[in-house]
Amino acid sequence: MAADTPSTIVDIDAWEAFCDELKAAGQQIIRPEAPRDELSRAEGWRYLTRLTRIALDMFMECSDRDFPSFYRPSHETAKIGADNPDNHYLRAEINGKHDYRISGSRGTVAYLGFIAIAGGYEEADGNMRSVGAIDTHSGLEVNPDGSIDVILSQTPQAGNWLKITDDTVAVLVRETYLDRSTEIFADLKISRLETGSAKPAPLSGQKLKTDLASTAAFVKGTASLFADWAKGFKEHPNTLPPADQAYCQKLGGDPNIFYYHSYFNLADDEALLIEVDDVPECDNWNFQLNNYWMESLEYRYVQIHVNKHTAKYRADGGVSIVVSGSDPKCKNWLDTTGHREGTMAFRWIGANRIVHPRCKVVKLTELAKELTQ
Structure with missing residues (x-):
């Protein structure tokens, strides 16, 4: 078996760059306009750990767009941008050039919405643009047995269709409760429709480097974006x-x-x-x-x-x-x-x-x- 060459070995530089970017994100917590009391400062450092957990799911664990899966991008112990306490959030990473199906049970939540997303907080402009939306307010169809099916594609489809574009990177689901203690959230899964590989590819060194860089960029970009918001408020x-x-x-x-x-x-x-x-x-x-x-x-x-x-x-x-x-x-x-x-x-x-x-x-x-x- 051939020995690894320097181009195939993941160097420690990738890890050190990741750590350096996370360290730089800490500057958002000590901005001069931010509160300096013990509670706010402690929550600020915890906030960065929470953003890191979210980003690791987003870019390291759930980033295979041929084999997408839903994860929770904001929840009880990891929160972003005035996360709604009445919402159960789900997100899956997708490739806008492919078609996907979301299926599962509707549940009893008062509002269920799907949004196709382009861009993200890790990018230079910080935008996470909506390119298509479908929801219960605008006529999401529910099957007689309480199940739902939504097709994600660039070409219009019969039934529930969520428009996506070449630059679509994710689908975001909002399930809004009136009463968390009594309502049942939707149980959903997502899959790519076209025939592709039978199994995910092994992790490559280049993908690892890219995913680490994206993780750190998301933490830094998100912390900066919402610190700017708070300053304006x-x-x-x-x-x-x-x-x-x-x-x-x-x-x-x-x-x-x-x-x-x-x-x-x-x-x-x-x-x-x-x-x-x-x-x-x-x-x-x-x-x-x-x-x-x-x-x-x-x-x-x-x-x-x-x-x-x-x-x-x-x-x-x-x-x-x-x-x-x-x-x-x-x-x-x-x-x-x-x-x-x-x-x-x-x-x-x-x-x-x-x-x-x-x-x-x-x-x-x-x-x-x-x-x-």
């Missing part, structure tokens, strides 16, 4: 202005969602009161609290978000949400979990019209009076 604290919707779509946003992103900054004796007096007809709406790094706060054990189903409504049909660090003993209170500042997000999902929420900072001692007005 600080300029309008304790308000909820509409986000740039076109920009949200360039970064992988759902076309059925109208987004608001902002920043909370509250003293210990203050609360942020968020009110919507006229709730439009919609598939869902929700509001959530995030840390500075735009990770949703701990929603498994703490009430840090509220949605259409879980909210307690006022007698007039409107809704009031209260954000504070201590429990004011009122409806729809969200716990900042020790954070005096952080980011926040509001979404209308499939709304027939858009109603902007109102925000007001009030003293905790005055909150009861505000809620009765």
